[in-house]
Structure formats: C-alpha cells, structure tokens
Amino acid sequence: MKHVDIYTDGACSNNPGKGGWAAILIYNGHEKVISGGYPETTNNRMELFAIISGLMQLKERCSVTVYSDSAYAIEAINKGWLDQWQARKWRTSNNEPVKNIDLWKSLLIEMKKHQVSFVKVKGHSDNEYNNRCDAIAKSEILKLND
Numbered sequence: 142m143k144h145v146d147i148y149t150d151g152a153c154s155n156n157p158g159k160g161g162w163a164a165i166l167i168y169n170g171h172e173k174v175i176s177g178g179y180p181e182t183t184n185n186r187m188e189l190f191a192i193i194s195g196l197m198q199l200k201e202r203c204s205v206t207v208y209s210d211s212a213y214a215i216e217a218i219n220k221g222w223l224d225q226w227q228a229r230k231w232r233t234s235n236n237e238p239v240k241n242i243d244l245w246k247s248l249l250i251e252m253k254k255h256q257v258s259f260v261k262v263k264g265h266s267d268n269e270y271n272n273r274c275d276a277i278a279k280s281e282i283l284k285l286n287d
Contacts, residue, residue, distance in 0.1 A: 142256070143168060144204040147195035150264075150274035151187025151211065154282045160187040161281025163274040164195035173198065178281035185213045187278065189244040196251035204256045210264030210271055218259050223249070 146167040153160040160182035166173040175194055179187070188211035196205065209215055217223045223245060226232065231239045239245065262268045265275065 142204050146206050148208045148270035148274050149191035150278050151191050152278035153184035157183045159282045159285045161278040162187040162191035163277035164191045165270050176277045176281050178285050188214050193247050207259045208262050210262050215259045215261040
C-alpha cells in the first residue's frame with residue numbers, strides 16, 4: 142500500500158471571516174499543493190476542509206499520515222471525541238450540537254477509504270511543511286480581497 146504524508150493548515154481573517162486552507166501531499170519524493178478560500182467561514186472549518194481536501198486527492202486506498210497544527214481536528218480524532226459525538230447522535234458531552242457536523246461527516250467518509258493516522262504538529266514553529274501550508278492558506282485569504 143502506498144504511503145502519503147499530508148500536511149494541512151487553515152487560516153481565518155477574523156473568526157468568522159474570510160478564510161483560506163492548504164494541503165501539501167507528499168508521496169515518493171513528489172509534492173502536490175492544493176488550496177482555496179471562502180469569503181465567510183471559521184478557522185476550524187478551514188482546518189477540517191484542508192484535511193478533507195487532501196484526502197480527496199488520493200485516487201486509491203493509501204496509508205496516510207495527516208499532519209496538522211489544529212488541536213480541534215487532531216484531538217477530536219486521537220482522543221476519541223469524534224466517536225463519542227457519533228454515539229451521542231452528534232451531541233457534545235455538554236449535550237450541545239457538535240459544530241461543523243457536515244465537515245466531520247465528510248471527513249469520516251474520506252477516512253474510511255484509507256488507513257489514516259493523525260499527528261499534531263506545533264504551529265508557527267520549525268515544521269517546514271506546516272509553515273508553507275500556513276503561508277499558502279493566508280495567501281488564499283488575500284486573494285479574496287482582490
């Protein structure tokens with residue numbers, strides 16, 4: 142099975158506000174960069190959208206490691222919150238509706254297609270790919286101002 146690393150980031154100018162996202166897919170020494178933006182969104186939506194978009198690029202079942210600086214996205218998966226939300230019919234432990242259900246459901250669909258693990262990286266630090274994703278996501282916000 143092929144292994145692909147996907148680095149992702151989302152950004153938002155104000156929150157909510159204009160947002161951008163980016164993903165860098167790395168396979169066998171080759172990189173593919175994808176990105177986009179939305180005129181009215183939140184940072185968490187952009188973080189999730191970047192992950193989903195990266196996974197959607199894969200044309201066959203792969204082993205995937207997703208790297209993100211989003212505690213919201215990574216902890217929801219790695220700490221089992223996503224499973225708990227589903228078990229409670231998309232309610233949080235405080236019985237509040239889970240935010241961004243549409244994107245969480247899309248992420249689950251994409252995760253089922255692959256063997257995916259998630260790694261939290263420190264944002265705005267020394268991770269080259271995370272920094273590149275951050276810069277690309279922010280550039281997508283600037284495009285919305287043109």
